[in-house]
Amino acid sequence: MESNTPIRRKVTLTDIAASTGVSRATVSLVLRGSPLVNKLTRAKVEAELRRQGYVYNRAAANLRRRTSSSIALVLNELANPFFAEFAAGVDETLGEAGFVTLLGSTGESIEREQAVLASLIEHGPGGIILSPAEGSDAQQVLATVGAQTPLLLFNRELGGSLPEFAHWDRLMLDNQRGARLATEHLIAQGHKRIAFFGGHRDSSSCRQRHAGYVEAMTAAGLSMLPHWRVETAPTRLDAAHRCGELFTHEPAPTAAVCYNDAVALGLMLGLNQRGLQPGRDFAVTGFDDVAEAAFSTPALTTLATGPRERGRQAAQTILARLRDPQADTNFIVAPAQLVVRESSAPPRSL
Amino acid sequence: MESNTPIRRKVTLTDIAASTGVSRATVSLVLRGSPLVNKLTRAKVEAELRRQGYVYNRAAANLRRRTSSSIALVLNELANPFFAEFAAGVDETLGEAGFVTLLGSTGESIEREQAVLASLIEHGPGGIILSPAEGSDAQQVLATVGAQTPLLLFNRELGGSLPEFAHWDRLMLDNQRGARLATEHLIAQGHKRIAFFGGHRDSSSCRQRHAGYVEAMTAAGLSMLPHWRVETAPTRLDAAHRCGELFTHEPAPTAAVCYNDAVALGLMLGLNQRGLQPGRDFAVTGFDDVAEAAFSTPALTTLATGPRERGRQAAQTILARLRDPQADTNFIVAPAQLVVRESSAPPRSL
DNA sequence: AGCTACATTTAGATCGTTCCAATCGAGACA
DNA sequence: TGTCTCGATTGGAACGATCTAAATGTAGCT
Numbered sequence: 001m002e003s004n005t006p007i008r009r010k011v012t013l014t015d016i017a018a019s020t021g022v023s024r025a026t027v028s029l030v031l032r033g034s035p036l037v038n039k040l041t042r043a044k045v046e047a048e049l050r051r052q053g054y055v056y057n058r059a060a061a062n063l064r065r066r067t068s069s070s071i072a073l074v075l076n077e078l079a080n081p082f083f084a085e086f087a088a089g090v091d092e093t094l095g096e097a098g099f100v101t102l103l104g105s106t107g108e109s110i111e112r113e114q115a116v117l118a119s120l121i122e123h124g125p126g127g128i129i130l131s132p133a134e135g136s137d138a139q140q141v142l143a144t145v146g147a148q149t150p151l152l153l154f155n156r157e158l159g160g161s162l163p164e165f166a167h168w169d170r171l172m173l174d175n176q177r178g179a180r181l182a183t184e185h186l187i188a189q190g191h192k193r194i195a196f197f198g199g200h201r202d203s204s205s206c207r208q209r210h211a212g213y214v215e216a217m218t219a220a221g222l223s224m225l226p227h228w229r230v231e232t233a234p235t236r237l238d239a240a241h242r243c244g245e246l247f248t249h250e251p252a253p254t255a256a257v258c259y260n261d262a263v264a265l266g267l268m269l270g271l272n273q274r275g276l277q278p279g280r281d282f283a284v285t286g287f288d289d290v291a292e293a294a295f296s297t298p299a300l301t302t303l304a305t306g307p308r309e310r311g312r313q314a315a316q317t318i319l320a321r322l323r324d325p326q327a328d329t330n331f332i333v334a335p336a337q338l339v340v341r342e343s344s345a346p347p348r349s350l
Numbered sequence: 351m352e353s354n355t356p357i358r359r360k361v362t363l364t365d366i367a368a369s370t371g372v373s374r375a376t377v378s379l380v381l382r383g384s385p386l387v388n389k390l391t392r393a394k395v396e397a398e399l400r401r402q403g404y405v406y407n408r409a410a411a412n413l414r415r416r417t418s419s420s421i422a423l424v425l426n427e428l429a430n431p432f433f434a435e436f437a438a439g440v441d442e443t444l445g446e447a448g449f450v451t452l453l454g455s456t457g458e459s460i461e462r463e464q465a466v467l468a469s470l471i472e473h474g475p476g477g478i479i480l481s482p483a484e485g486s487d488a489q490q491v492l493a494t495v496g497a498q499t500p501l502l503l504f505n506r507e508l509g510g511s512l513p514e515f516a517h518w519d520r521l522m523l524d525n526q527r528g529a530r531l532a533t534e535h536l537i538a539q540g541h542k543r544i545a546f547f548g549g550h551r552d553s554s555s556c557r558q559r560h561a562g563y564v565e566a567m568t569a570a571g572l573s574m575l576p577h578w579r580v581e582t583a584p585t586r587l588d589a590a591h592r593c594g595e596l597f598t599h600e601p602a603p604t605a606a607v608c609y610n611d612a613v614a615l616g617l618m619l620g621l622n623q624r625g626l627q628p629g630r631d632f633a634v635t636g637f638d639d640v641a642e643a644a645f646s647t648p649a650l651t652t653l654a655t656g657p658r659e660r661g662r663q664a665a666q667t668i669l670a671r672l673r674d675p676q677a678d679t680n681f682i683v684a685p686a687q688l689v690v691r692e693s694s695a696p697p698r699s700l
Numbered sequence: 701a702g703c704t705a706c707a708t709t710t711a712g713a714t715c716g717t718t719c720c721a722a723t724c725g726a727g728a729c730a
Numbered sequence: 731t732g733t734c735t736c737g738a739t740t741g742g743a744a745c746g747a748t749c750t751a752a753a754t755g756t757a758g759c760t
Binding site: 022023024025026029036037038041060062063064065066 | 707708709710711714715716717
Binding site: 372373374375376379386387388391410412413414415416 | 737738739740741744745746747
């Protein structure tokens, strides 16, 4: 039987129409489950669709209907578990809505971000979810994606200013409040000499978290010494190396609010190497609640941001934007939730 | 100026043709950098393209040319750092080749896998990279993706048998050899009573790793006791819980080859809780070399599989397949490299 | 029979691009 | 002048779907 030959050209709607003796239009109606078509015709056509192994060509349909069934997801660092979780959440929700995720990873490079955006936009996504690379600029992004395609900014703000007509939605984490909560928690535990450890000053999220720390310290009337602010790469390794800098001058801190979990885990490593037991001799908090945080020794007090849930939220927001392009722009600030574990015990002296 | 109005309908090749006074065909030639067009016309058209902010509609082009510029990437668990790295590698290489990644995450559910594949295939990807969900079946996958679209199987084999005409490429990890290396390493360290810890018997990768362990043990003339084989969920938590089962009977093992890093880290946690210091009182090896392995205490001896590099390799393989659909099917087994760290010290008694 | 109402079907244009074959203009050559 | 090349350009069909407006057939009613 020729019909069983495994290798054959793609079967189209026209093929089905021809072999059932109805018009292309009718087959199209069947495909879309229209109530207009007669029961018998529908059955006949559907049988033929199955028999020939027809697969719908969504690209052709989208062309004609001038619609899109995809959303671009552009991430500065997919390999980071936080973003991987986020991506999983995005894809989950988009999938449920019948959309497909166009992935792009920029590796924190502005040039690659431009290239990736330019390439993705040619595939005509209905919208874009962008977690920009550090230092990415609003004007540039606008120039390559244009003003037609809705964009949702995640996690970071763009540099430069945006023309007022480009109303982009934003979904940010409440970095400042999160760091404030952590600091307040340490203060409540009885700590008075609290450091802010890790991260780079030119990262917007680091600045926000530091601001939250300052806010809490100031409100509690506590002072902050210069050597209590240590900058590091946001990695475990660099954090471990720089641990010593906290103890170069007197008085040494008894606790540290860390930029994120990676840094916090690195700091705990460094403390161990100096003979200090984190969670007993020195309190530590992180940010992100990565999977590891619950399993480290001691378990890490940190701020949960629910990356998967944020992904779902991002997807829902951009889908809502597609439904109503004229609606007011969203500016969502997702709260970070303090998860208290063992690494943030009261100071030794108490 | 109307031309500066930010919101306007998409500008097409026809618009450019109209306002430069050349035909659509010529504009198309310019877009594709054909040497046929005159220098002056090219310059004129290119200027107009920029002026109107034209963006290429790749979907329309693909429709006409009957080509594709996307590859579907379907992963059983995107949130797992191993697969996130893999995805980053895939996307990197595909991007360089001008392809776009269609992402699909199945969350280890066969039903979702079917749905995701069905949805992605409608977008007409040139090929599919699939890391199947546990228990996924060849016949079913074939039924939904058809025989036209090349498929590359990654990481796991499919259940059931495949009709001979569907020649799918495969990229697998050398699980057996990896586990054998780890076991041999422990034996060389002087261990004689070595357990195989973690994983489920119905996972193909677990079976392969166990086989490698058995191979090394048998070759060394070492015997294996039943209670030295403990099954767990492939998670840290379950591994930590089940640690005790290794010590229910005499003689207890002095070392364990673990299914993967998560399990190994969990086992180390469990050992600590029993007052045994991993790397001194008991040797442990993992599999995967997750970021954390290098930083745990003690640092974990494990097998590096280079997920990012595997991603690049998978992308290259499927791209090669697109170029030559008739070429022999690839069956690549990527080696796993033993990374010796502190967790695999010689036994206490030596 | 003539008319309307209703359910079902359909021809043909269309989306934005590419491909093919044909055309055009200008210079070369006999 | 007429024919031939050759470089540059182009009209129109095509890709696989959808949409619109119109056609078709059947039945009911007067």
